[in-house]
Amino acid sequence: xxxxxxxxxxRSAALTLGSATRATKDAALLAMADALAKSETAVLEANAxxxxxxxxxxTSAALIDRLxxxxxxxxxxxxxxxxxxxxxxxxxxxxxxxxxxxxxxVRQVRVPFGVVGIIYExxxxxxxxAGGICLKSGNAALLRGSSSAAESNAAVVEALQTGLxxxxxPAEAIQLVPGPREVTSQLMAARGLVDVLIPRxxxxxxxxxxxxxxxxxxxxxxxxxxxxxxxxADEQMALNILINAKTQRPSVCNAVETLLVHADLADSFVxxxxxxxxxxxxxxxxxxxxxxxxxxxPAEDQDFAEEYLSLDLAVAIxxxxxxxxxxxxxxxxxxxxxxITQSQSSAARFTAEVDAAAVLVNASSRFVDGGEFGFGAxxxxxxxxxxxxxxxxxxxxxxxxxxxxxxxxVRQ
Amino acid sequence: xxxxxxxxxxRSAALTLGSATRATKDAALLAMADALAKSETAVLEANAxxxxxxxxxxTSAALIDRLxxxxxxxxxxxxxxxxxxxxxxxxxxxxxxxxxxxxxxVRQVRVPFGVVGIIYExxxxxxxxAGGICLKSGNAALLRGSSSAAESNAAVVEALQTGLxxxxxPAEAIQLVPGPREVTSQLMAARGLVDVLIPRxxxxxxxxxxxxxxxxxxxxxxxxxxxxxxxxADEQMALNILINAKTQRPSVCNAVETLLVHADLADSFVxxxxxxxxxxxxxxxxxxxxxxxxxxxPAEDQDFAEEYLSLDLAVAIxxxxxxxxxxxxxxxxxxxxxxITQSQSSAARFTAEVDAAAVLVNASSRFVDGGEFGFGAxxxxxxxxxxxxxxxxxxxxxxxxxxxxxxxxVRQ
Numbered sequence: 001x002x003x004x005x006x007x008x009x010x011r012s013a014a015l016t017l018g019s020a021t022r023a024t025k026d027a028a029l030l031a032m033a034d035a036l037a038k039s040e041t042a043v044l045e046a047n048a049x050x051x052x053x054x055x056x057x058x059t060s061a062a063l064i065d066r067l068x069x070x071x072x073x074x075x076x077x078x079x080x081x082x083x084x085x086x087x088x089x090x091x092x093x094x095x096x097x098x099x100x101x102x103x104x105x106v107r108q109v110r111v112p113f114g115v116v117g118i119i120y121e122x123x124x125x126x127x128x129x130a131g132g133i134c135l136k137s138g139n140a141a142l143l144r145g146s147s148s149a150a151e152s153n154a155a156v157v158e159a160l161q162t163g164l165x166x167x168x169x170p171a172e173a174i175q176l177v178p179g180p181r182e183v184t185s186q187l188m189a190a191r192g193l194v195d196v197l198i199p200r201x202x203x204x205x206x207x208x209x210x211x212x213x214x215x216x217x218x219x220x221x222x223x224x225x226x227x228x229x230x231x232x233a234d235e236q237m238a239l240n241i242l243i244n245a246k247t248q249r250p251s252v253c254n255a256v257e258t259l260l261v262h263a264d265l266a267d268s269f270v271x272x273x274x275x276x277x278x279x280x281x282x283x284x285x286x287x288x289x290x291x292x293x294x295x296x297x298p299a300e301d302q303d304f305a306e307e308y309l310s311l312d313l314a315v316a317i318x319x320x321x322x323x324x325x326x327x328x329x330x331x332x333x334x335x336x337x338x339x340i341t342q343s344q345s346s347a348a349r350f351t352a353e354v355d356a357a358a359v360l361v362n363a364s365s366r367f368v369d370g371g372e373f374g375f376g377a378x379x380x381x382x383x384x385x386x387x388x389x390x391x392x393x394x395x396x397x398x399x400x401x402x403x404x405x406x407x408x409x410v411r412q
Numbered sequence: 413x414x415x416x417x418x419x420x421x422x423r424s425a426a427l428t429l430g431s432a433t434r435a436t437k438d439a440a441l442l443a444m445a446d447a448l449a450k451s452e453t454a455v456l457e458a459n460a461x462x463x464x465x466x467x468x469x470x471t472s473a474a475l476i477d478r479l480x481x482x483x484x485x486x487x488x489x490x491x492x493x494x495x496x497x498x499x500x501x502x503x504x505x506x507x508x509x510x511x512x513x514x515x516x517x518v519r520q521v522r523v524p525f526g527v528v529g530i531i532y533e534x535x536x537x538x539x540x541x542a543g544g545i546c547l548k549s550g551n552a553a554l555l556r557g558s559s560s561a562a563e564s565n566a567a568v569v570e571a572l573q574t575g576l577x578x579x580x581x582p583a584e585a586i587q588l589v590p591g592p593r594e595v596t597s598q599l600m601a602a603r604g605l606v607d608v609l610i611p612r613x614x615x616x617x618x619x620x621x622x623x624x625x626x627x628x629x630x631x632x633x634x635x636x637x638x639x640x641x642x643x644x645a646d647e648q649m650a651l652n653i654l655i656n657a658k659t660q661r662p663s664v665c666n667a668v669e670t671l672l673v674h675a676d677l678a679d680s681f682v683x684x685x686x687x688x689x690x691x692x693x694x695x696x697x698x699x700x701x702x703x704x705x706x707x708x709x710p711a712e713d714q715d716f717a718e719e720y721l722s723l724d725l726a727v728a729i730x731x732x733x734x735x736x737x738x739x740x741x742x743x744x745x746x747x748x749x750x751x752i753t754q755s756q757s758s759a760a761r762f763t764a765e766v767d768a769a770a771v772l773v774n775a776s777s778r779f780v781d782g783g784e785f786g787f788g789a790x791x792x793x794x795x796x797x798x799x800x801x802x803x804x805x806x807x808x809x810x811x812x813x814x815x816x817x818x819x820x821x822v823r824q
Contacts, residue, residue, distance in 0.1 A: 015765065018764070018765070018767075019764045019765060098786070100779070100784070100786070104775050104779055106785060108802075111767075113797050114767065114797070191622075191623070195797050196797065196798060210603075210626070211603070211626050214622070214623050216628075216629075216796060216797070216798045217628075218798070234820070237819075237820040240820060240822055241820065241822055243822075244822035244823055245822075248822070248823055347817075351815050352430070352431045353427065353430070353431060355430075355523075355526065355813075356813065357813065357814060358813070358814040358815075358816055359813060359814070359815055359816070360816040360817070360818070361815075361816070361817045361818065362817065362818045362819055362820055362821075363516050363816055363817065363818025363819075363820070363821045363822075364818075364821065364822045364823050366822070366823035367512070367516055367816060367818075367821070367823055368814065368816065372512070372823065373518060373814075374510070374512070384628060385525050385526070385607050385608065385628070385811035386608060386628045386630070386798055386799040386811070387798040387799040389811050389812055389813065389814075390520075390812075390813075390814045391814075399797035399798070399801050400801055400802075401767075401768065401769065401770070401771060401801065401802075402769060402770040402771070402780065402785075402801075402802045402803075403763050403770075403771055403773075404770055404771070404772040404773070404775055404779060404780065405759075405772070405773045405774065405775065406772070406773065406774045406775025406776075406779075407649075407774055407775075408646070408649040408652060408653065408774055408775070409774075409775045409776065409779070410652055410653055410656035410657075410660070410775075410776045410778070411656055411660055411776050411778035411779055411784065
């Protein structure tokens with residue numbers, strides 16, 4: 001089946017999904033969860049074949065870890081689907097409404113996008129998460145996973161489709177889009193058939209989709225996040241937040257990648273920071289001023305641009321708040337930026353002038369997350385300015401429609 | 413100056429605009445209005461040169477009418493700028509906010525996009541409207557008008573910039589982007605420098621921008637709008653709305669282009685509709701079933717796909733509500749679709765199943781408009797599903813940012 005044919009089937013399924021009630025969608029989610037739980041053996045066997053192939057190809061241990069499914073990870077996927085059933089349905093929410101002077105009633109109502117394409121990398125658990133989130137928000141899903149997880153993804157989707165059909169929905173509501181690389185290009189060209197594309201993965205994948213897609217895209221996730229410690233900051237607070245934001249889970253997009261220290265504070269703070277970072281196994285890539293305080297890897301310009309996603313941190317000393325703002329303007333990916341300060345005016349300038357999905361004052365960047373925000377489910381963190389910006393929950397997976405009701409009114 | 417250089421200057425101006433208060437922006441709008449009023453003679457002279465060139469090139473009378481400025485039209489532009497000063501500022505609005513269990517406060521706040529590019533056709537009044545709307549919403553504007561209005565647009569922008577500078581803003585907050593066709597491509601390639609592109613004009617322009625832009629686009633305006641008269645509809649109401657929606661202003665995107673009549677009603681309604689349409693000078697392009705009721709121009713398939721923007725109307729008879737929904741699914745541009753019905757279940761199905769920015773029950777499609785919705789200002793009507801859908805006022809010209817404030821909290 002071509003991508004176009006798959007998308008047409010998805011559009012037809014979307015019509016059913018769009019007017020489905022919450023009760024029927026929740027029943028489907030629970031049926032999908034049950035079917036996935038029952039398919040544990042089949043999914044693990046398929047995954048073992050993917051892992052064996054990846055190992056034979058010399059794939060890195062880190063990638064194989066992302067690819068590998070375990071009974072625990074499958075239980076997590078099953079649980080995720082059940083959790084979705086417990087969340088409110090965004091579809092049908094009245095965003096706002098009013099009655100015109102002539103009696104015409106206007107309501108802006110949340111509706112599904114229609115067909116959502118998700119392009120993602122090796123993690124097979126995304127298959128269940130994304131399929132479930134799309135279903136709950138009334139969208140048909142076209143899931144374009146990576147070829148390295150092909151068998152795992154196929155086994156998961158087969159289980160999800162069993163659940164869908166058990167609950168009376170068309171299997172085409174959640175489809176895997178297999179095939180060679182050109183298939184991704186075909187998906188990006190399917191304007192009019194696919195309503196939105198969401199790439200989830202590394203910077204290369206996201207950049208490719210954003211630049212080449214004719215289908216509207218929601219850009220997610222690359223986070224070169226900065227932590228600026230202002231003059232007069234509470235140093236202990238700064239250390240706690242720095243270590244948490246860098247080391248609590250270094251592989252995620254809201255982890256801190258660059259530390260900027262106000263020069264006034266450097267003599268006192270930098271030595272403590274270097275000690276604490278070393279104690280937590282963090283490799284510091286420092287500018288020459290930082291090198292004066294201890295042994296560091298000399299930072300190249302590229303270090304300040306990089307999203308390490310590892311226990312590495314670029315560190316620079318800046319002369320002022322203005323210099324920090326300028327540095328962030330130059331290198332930020334617009335994800336999450338943090339200031340540690342006791343100054344009301346520094347906090348106000350930082351939150352106003354930094355152009356990012358989230359700006360934090362005296363809190364860890366790790367809080368910028370759909371789960372921490374209480375969204376219950378998260379499809380990703382948008383770093384673009386159109387539509388949704390920041391963590392995307394179920395309401396962000398919808399569009400809206402104006403429903404206008406009259407009794408014969410015409411325009412004067 | 414290259415587009416890139418202009419965009420860089422715009423980004424720098426956007427930084428000032430982004431943290432400007434409403435009071436200073438309103439003062440600038442009033443200064444822009446005053447400067448434009450004072451420049452009336454210069455603008456009219458520039459416009460006369462554009463019109464003379466267009467006439468010499470054999471441009472159609474309709475296009476010259478759109479190009480031509482008069483003292484009245486300039487007064488309208490001045491008034492538009494003053495009206496903007498009276499509207500609330502969307503920037504800084506708190507969309508939602510909450511406090512997490514650990515005391516971390518999260519607020520989602522409206523912020524400007526940054527730099528907005530508007531690509532538009534001959535009407536020079538768009539120059540003042542778009543410039544004013546961008547300024548009020550805190551965005552720097554790159555205005556790419558058509559070459560046919562080059563001198564008029566330059567004179568208008570010069571006046572606006574005088575007002576900006578008088579009020580203490582950088583002139584680069586509103587810039588005209590002149591030059592040959594390639595300049596439009598450069599604007600569409602300026603990802604990272606331009607935050608959003610909004611094309612305003614005909615289907616060809618919009619399609620070009622939507623397909624080729626690497627900058628995120630808000631698609632506006634093409635409206636192949638349908639009016640479906642259901643079985644059992646109030647025929648007099650249907651006639652009133654039909655004539656209003658088709659003839660009150662046929663050149664706009666929310667005018668009706670196709671009439672669909674339920675077969676059960678055809679014998680009674682179609683003859684009355686043909687009479688009323690003829691009396692209002694509307695040329696009917698009818699399918700063979702319609703032709704049985706009177707003399708019509710035979711409708712080709714293309715007639716049902718076309719946005720006439722003139723006193724032309726495609727008419728078809730459909731066997732059922734399902735057939736009407738199917739016809740609309742095939743030909744709709746997702747702008748505004750209307751049902752005239754007395755049936756609660758028909759209205760419910762139509763509003764749920766039709767995939768459009770606005771769906772109307774028993775009211776004229778001409779109500780789908782920023783002015784009629786009470787928005788005070790309108791940059792266009794979005795027909796896409798991401799970000800804004802339907803009439804776009806000032807809040808739709810903003811993005812948002814999460815501001816997260818703590819007192820040292822870290823993630824467990």
